[in-house]
Amino acid sequence: MTPRILDVGCGINKFAGAIGIDNNPRTKADVLCDLDHFPYPFRDNSFDQLRAIHVIEHVADVIRTMEEFHRLVRNGGTVLMETPHYTDFSSFCDPTHRWHLNSFSFRYFGQDDAGFGYYSQARFRERKVRVKLLALWRYLGFELLVNAFPRFRRFWEYYLCYVVRGKVITFEFEVLKTPE
Numbered sequence: 001m002t003p004r005i006l007d008v009g010c011g012i013n014k015f016a017g018a019i020g021i022d023n024n025p026r027t028k029a030d031v032l033c034d035l036d037h038f039p040y041p042f043r044d045n046s047f048d049q050l051r052a053i054h055v056i057e058h059v060a061d062v063i064r065t066m067e068e069f070h071r072l073v074r075n076g077g078t079v080l081m082e083t084p085h086y087t088d089f090s091s092f093c094d095p096t097h098r099w100h101l102n103s104f105s106f107r108y109f110g111q112d113d114a115g116f117g118y119y120s121q122a123r124f125r126e127r128k129v130r131v132k133l134l135a136l137w138r139y140l141g142f143e144l145l146v147n148a149f150p151r152f153r154r155f156w157e158y159y160l161c162y163v164v165r166g167k168v169i170t171f172e173f174e175v176l177k178t179p180e
C-alpha cells in the first residue's frame with residue numbers, strides 16, 4: 001500500500017506523493033493551515049510518515065507541535081525532521097526562526113529525558129540522529145566521529161561545537177502510542 005505522507009510546512013519543495021500543508025498560498029500546499037493553531041485538519045493516525053523539513057524552528061510551541069505530529073501519525077509510523085544546528089550561520093540569520101536547537105533538543109520525548117519526561121506525554125523512539133558539520137570539519141573527519149558515536153556527539157555538543165560548528169541536524173523518530 002502507498003504510504004500516507006504529510007509534508008508539514010512543505011513550501012515549494014513538497015515531497016513527492018505527500019499531502020503538503022503550509023500557511024503560504026504561494027507554496028505547493030494542498031491544505032492551507034497555520035501550524036500554530038491546533039488541531040491541524042486531519043484525523044488521529046491519518047499518516048504513516050510526517051516530514052517537517054526546516055519547519056520546527058519556525059513554530060510558536062515546539063512541544064505542542066510535536067504532540068500534534070504524534071497525534072497525526074499512527075503507532076510505529078515515522079516523523080522525519082531537519083533543522084539547522086544552532087551554531088550554523090543559518091540558524092540566526094533567518095529572523096523567522098524562533099528556536100535554535102541542538103542534536104539533543106528532542107530527547108524529552110524519549111527514554112533519555114534527563115528527568116524531564118513530564119514535559120509531555122507524547123512518546124517517540126529516536127531511530128536516527130545525523131549531524132552535518134561545516135565542510136572543513138567534515139573533510140577533517142569530525143562529522144564521521146560525531147555520527148558514529150553518540151557519546152562523542154554529546155562531547156562535541158558540550159565542548160567543541162562553538163569551534164567545530166554544526167550545520168544541519170536530521171532526526172528520524174518512531175511514534176510510540178500505548179494501545180487503547
Ligand SMILES: C[S@@+](CC[C@H](N)C(=O)[O-])C[C@H]1O[C@@H](n2cnc3c(N)ncnc32)[C@H](O)[C@@H]1O
Pocket residue numbers: 008009010011012013021022023024027033034035036052053054055058059
Ligand atoms: C524554511 S521553509 C521550508 C520549506 C520546505 N519544507 C523545504 O524544505 O523547502 C519553512 C516553511 O514553513 C512554513 N511555515 C512557517 N511557519 C508556519 C506556520 N505558522 N504555519 C504554516 N506554515 C508555516 C513557511 O511558509 C515555509 O514554507
